[in-house]
Amino acid sequence: MVSTSTAPSWDVRRLPRADGRVVLVTGGNAGIGYFVAEQLSATGATVVLGSRNGAKAEAAMASIRTRVPGARVRAVRLDLAGLSSLAATVASLDVACLDAVVLNAGVALDNPPRRETGDGHELMFATNHLGHFALTQRLMPLLSAAPAARVVTMGSFAAKSERLDPDDLHSRLDYRPKRTYARSKLAQMHFGLELDRRLRAVGSTVASVVVHPGGALDSLTPSRPPLPVRTTGARLRAAPAAFLVQGKHAGAWPAVRAVLDPAVRGGQLWGPRVFGLRGAPRREPVWKHLTDTSTAARLWDTSCHLTGLDLHLDHDLGTTTPGQPRSG
Template sequence: MSKWTAEAIPDLTGRTFVITGANSGLGLESTRMLAAHGAHVVMTARDRLKGEAAAARVGQDVPGASLELRILDLADLESVREFAEGLRNDAVPVDVLINNAGVMMTPQRDTKQGFEMQFGTNHLGHFALTGLLLDRLAAGNDPRVVTVSSTLHKKGEIDFDDLMHRGRYSPTAAYARSKVANLLFGLELQRRLTAAGSPVRSLMAHPGYSNTNLQFAGPTGWRKAMMRIGNPLFAQKPAIGALAQVRAAVAPDVAGGQYYGSAALFESRGFPELVRPSRLAQDPQVAARLWEESEKLTGVVYGL
């Protein structure tokens, strides 16, 4: 099987991509690749200065890149609504949404609305954002939603009696829960889009073990120390890890409901290929209940 690389990206002129967490890591690499092939990229970041610096770097690497920066904090549903409303008010088209941003293995803390930080940011923030942009996506050119998960989703469990980890808190278990929630959401979204006859496709991706600042921004103590040791030795370049979400976002031969990621060495390295979600991630009953709970928690009702 031939490797899928950035050279396979088609001409994206005239298409608009929204990428959450575009100021660093996988989001920044995805922005660079898409812009290099003619896309207009709406970069989102929580911090304006960091976002502007990232956009400037892409502009240097890709002369003439079509970029705009908008502020979005997925840990605050008010910010999510303001962002979506801003796109609507400014008549910004949305052809592809890449739900890339995330936090990893943070100490126990809450979002502005009182959700556990990792579940609230990685899952609920993106659930709300996708729902608020779905009508704009439906009017788009080859519209897709790409939700980024992790190989750690395989260790994730969904406890509907304690979604926010108010019991004994584990940074790793909370992260794994948020990542299996990403896949449950992405697959259920495709089921509902298909049933509704929507042109939008939902796909998922994971970056393998990629060397990004995600591993240092959240973990503390021994977890952070292990990342500092392991990343230089074992992690692949973020430009390789980002290819999975880019392939899901632009390749002409992908289908809704597919999951792409690095496949070598226990899915830690390599160019993107089709991979399998865990059994839990594919459970339609769990997905349907999580969907209902997510609508209640966020106040965003899809109508699908």
């Protein structure tokens, strides 16, 4: 068990400077990803928003520049559901090295029917896990070129009560939208921890950290024009919930700390301080089911098969062997 009372103090409103660093935030145009990008921009880092929608990315950048004068922020097109497009996304970064990537983007469907990508993968599993798995593999040479890069995986508190079914990762036998979403986030978290184990095994300088935002509601989130604005009525109706959960600006805090804090180590899990649902970020014990290394290793092998990518790590030099994405 890890003591959570010994973590160094951290002020979410007085972040350390990160001038010269480059960070990619997937899904940085909205929600928690937007606030990760805004908060990192205020440290002097160059922040790259990965977004499918160019107009939404432009709106997010306009908001960040309004709140952070001189912000170094730009965008690249990123479609995690289109595995064949990821090589072009990485090339468009046009950087010699990458100091961090925050794997935040995600799809959450509320109602049936079940949907698939063009590669034949269930949409939430494909976007939330497989897309990030493949993107990270393609980013590894850039991450390895940085002095001490970090891969920060944004999990979900919803994954705490779920378990993976390795024989039904695409939810063909049992599709329930909320459950499928939670399992896709659990797959992401397993990947983040397994990645760190493999990086440590080869002595890599890249670290992989897993975080979750706790309970983060739109209705408790401050408005950021020209992004969609929360109405006064919605904020008032949500006010009682603030005793238990928080807005998406606070849900970003664990990821921001995982990028910036030198005390954070690979293989750790970070989330909100109060019952894992709200408050300042703190290290917490890795959930018991996330310590199942056999499930994580099996997921890794299956993900390699489904994406057509196989990562070979060799002392800080990541090389990716591409193949063809497979349905399954």
